[in-house]
Amino acid sequence: MKPIYRPFQIDDLPALIPLMEQLGYSHSETSLLNNIETVRKSGGEIFIAERKGKVLGCVCAIIDVRLAEGTQGEIVSLVVLEEMRGFGLGKGLVNTAEEWLFQYADTVRVRANEIRAEARQFYLGMGYEVSKIQVVLTKAVMAKSTD
Secondary structure, eight states: OOOEEEEOOGGGHHHHHHHHHHTTOOOOHHHHHHHHHHHHHTTOEEEEEEETTEEEEEEEEEEEEETTTEEEEEEEEEEEOGGGTTSSHHHHHHHHHHHHHTTTOSOEEEOOOTTOHHHHHHHHHTTOOOOOOOOOOOOOOOOOOOO
């Protein structure tokens, strides 16, 4: 039976928590649902791969607008259940996200963490090219003192 690729539905939420853990992110249903709602409010979408009612993977498609680069689609948070990798589900999710993103942007990009060599090879095999290597710097909000 072929997998179905479709937008996220609320019943998928519990299945996404272990998928996010496979990416190295810990979430409660509340925190993950908050992220999903924020993605959607920002014009993005989450797509699910399922077979026989079981969620096998997901991908997030976002629209990124920047002053210099303009509008680009971006694929983020692609993950397939570890035991289901190698069966084309990741490619199906990427194709689904690309199809949706190309309605809004002429270019789709993806970022692959340097420690995820397999992910980089996966995207190169799907026709993506390395266009930039950069360092990501972050700054967290400092807790306010109650003094």
